[in-house]
Amino acid sequence: MSTTLAAGSGFDFTLAQQLTVIALCALTAFIAHMALAVFNDGVRPFLLDFIQGRTTRSATTAVSFGLSAGFIFGLGAPMALSTGVLNPWLLFLPTDILGMLAPRKWLAPLLGGAWGAVVVFGLNGANNVAHDLPVDFLTAMQQMSTPILFLFTLFPVLAITKQFGRAWGAAAGVIELALVVLTMKLWPNMFAGALAMAVGVLMLIGLAVAKDLRRRREDRARGMVEEVAADDPMASLFSASAARLRRHLPLFMVLGAGVCVLAQMHVFGGGEATSFLIAKGQYAEAAQVDFYRVFGFVPLIATTALASGAYGIAGFTLVYPIGYLLPNPFLAAVVGALVFAVEVLALSWIGKVLGKLPSVRDSSEHLRSAITDTLQLAILFGSLMAANAMGGGLGILVVGGLYLFNEAMGRPVVRMAAAPAAVIVGGILLNLLYWLDLFTPVQG
Incomplete structure (x- = not known):
C-alpha cells in the first residue's frame, strides 16, 4: 500500500464545502459561547465553574486559549497543510476560543463564521506559496504519513x-x-x-x-450488594448536567448533522492517521481507524459531560466514521442528527453502565494513553524524516534542535505539536539560508 500523497495536495473546496465549513464554525462558536459544548477535553471540566457563575468568561477564555493554542498552530495547521484535509484542531479549537471570547451571543457565530472563511479561503493561498518555495517543507511533511499510519x-x-x-x-x-x-x-x-x-x-x-x-x-x-446513596452529590450533579444537555437537544441534533455532513464530504479527517487515509481516498480504512478511537474517548467524554454540563463538539466522535461511509450529505445530515440525539439522551445510562464496569473504564484510559504514546513517537519520527527530506543533516539539526529546545524550556508547545511546528519553522529557516546563498535544497 502506498503511504505517500500527491505532491500537490491542495484545498480546492466546492461552494457547498465552503458554506458547510463556515456554517459549522459559526454554529460551534455559538454553542461554545453558551458553554453547551467544546472540542477540547481539557477545557470541559473548567466550564462547570463558568456555568455556575464562579468564574468569568475572560478567565475561561484564557484557559481555553492556553490549552488549545499549541494544538492549533503546532498540529492542526501543519497537518492540514501537509495532507490537504481539514481536521478538528484547526476548525473546532479556534471556535472554542472565539465562542468563549465573544461577549454577546450574536457575536459568537459571526466570529466563528469568519474563522471558517479564513480557513477555506486562506489555506489554499498559503499552500500554493509554500509549494513554490525553494525548500518545499509541505511536500516534505508528507513523509510523516508512513510512521503515523504504521x-x-x-x-x-x-x-x-x-x-x-x-x-x-x-x-x-x-x-x-x-x-x-x-x-x-x-x-x-x-x-x-x-x-x-x-x-x-x-x-x-x-x-x-x-x-x-x-x-x-x-x-x-461473597454476598456483596451494590448500594448507591440517594443523596449522593455526584449523582445529583450528573442528573442536573444531563437534564441541561437534553433541554438543548434540537441544537445538538443540528450540530451532529453538520459534523457528519462535513465528514461525508471527505475534506475532513477526525485524527492524525485518518487525515492521511482520507487524503489517499481510503475512506473505509479511515472510518475503521476513527471507530476504534471512539472506545478510548466515550468514557472520558461521557463523564466530563455529566460532571460539567458541557458536551463534546463532535460528541463521542461516532459521526466521523459514519460520515465517511455515507453516500450523500442529505443522508449524513439525518443520520448525524439522530446519532447525536441518541448520544445526548443516553448520557445518564452510559454513566451508570460505566460505573459498573471499572475495567472497561480503565481500558479507555489506557487506550487514550497508548494513542498519545504511539502518535508522539510517530509524529517525532515522521518530522525528522521530513527534515531529512527537505534539508538532509542540516534539516535534522534544525528541526531536532527546535524540538529539544522546546523540551528544555518545559514544553511551551505541547509535545505532540512541537515536532510538526519545528518542521515549518525549520523549513522557513532553510529558505532564508537558501536566499542568503548558504544552503542548497535537497529537493524542490
Whole structure:
C-alpha cells in the first residue's frame, strides 16, 4: 500500500464545502459561547465553574486559549497543510476560543463564521506559496504519513500491556504483526494495519469485560450488594448536567448533522492517521481507524459531560466514521442528527453502565494513553524524516534542535505539536539560508 500523497495536495473546496465549513464554525462558536459544548477535553471540566457563575468568561477564555493554542498552530495547521484535509484542531479549537471570547451571543457565530472563511479561503493561498518555495517543507511533511499510519497500529498492544501485563501484551503484539504481514501479502490495496487494529481492540475489550464479569461473580458469591446513596452529590450533579444537555437537544441534533455532513464530504479527517487515509481516498480504512478511537474517548467524554454540563463538539466522535461511509450529505445530515440525539439522551445510562464496569473504564484510559504514546513517537519520527527530506543533516539539526529546545524550556508547545511546528519553522529557516546563498535544497 502506498503511504505517500500527491505532491500537490491542495484545498480546492466546492461552494457547498465552503458554506458547510463556515456554517459549522459559526454554529460551534455559538454553542461554545453558551458553554453547551467544546472540542477540547481539557477545557470541559473548567466550564462547570463558568456555568455556575464562579468564574468569568475572560478567565475561561484564557484557559481555553492556553490549552488549545499549541494544538492549533503546532498540529492542526501543519497537518492540514501537509495532507490537504481539514481536521478538528484547526476548525473546532479556534471556535472554542472565539465562542468563549465573544461577549454577546450574536457575536459568537459571526466570529466563528469568519474563522471558517479564513480557513477555506486562506489555506489554499498559503499552500500554493509554500509549494513554490525553494525548500518545499509541505511536500516534505508528507513523509510523516508512513510512521503515523504504521505505528498507530500498535496502540491496542500498548494498552493491553499496560492494563493486563507483558504476557498478554506480547501475545497481542505477535498477533498484530502477523496480521499486518498477512494483510500486506494478501490484500495489498488495503491499509495494512486495519485488521490488526480491529483484533487488538477486540482483545482489549474482551479482556476488560471478562475481568469485570469475574469481579461481579466474586462479589455476588461473597454476598456483596451494590448500594448507591440517594443523596449522593455526584449523582445529583450528573442528573442536573444531563437534564441541561437534553433541554438543548434540537441544537445538538443540528450540530451532529453538520459534523457528519462535513465528514461525508471527505475534506475532513477526525485524527492524525485518518487525515492521511482520507487524503489517499481510503475512506473505509479511515472510518475503521476513527471507530476504534471512539472506545478510548466515550468514557472520558461521557463523564466530563455529566460532571460539567458541557458536551463534546463532535460528541463521542461516532459521526466521523459514519460520515465517511455515507453516500450523500442529505443522508449524513439525518443520520448525524439522530446519532447525536441518541448520544445526548443516553448520557445518564452510559454513566451508570460505566460505573459498573471499572475495567472497561480503565481500558479507555489506557487506550487514550497508548494513542498519545504511539502518535508522539510517530509524529517525532515522521518530522525528522521530513527534515531529512527537505534539508538532509542540516534539516535534522534544525528541526531536532527546535524540538529539544522546546523540551528544555518545559514544553511551551505541547509535545505532540512541537515536532510538526519545528518542521515549518525549520523549513522557513532553510529558505532564508537558501536566499542568503548558504544552503542548497535537497529537493524542490
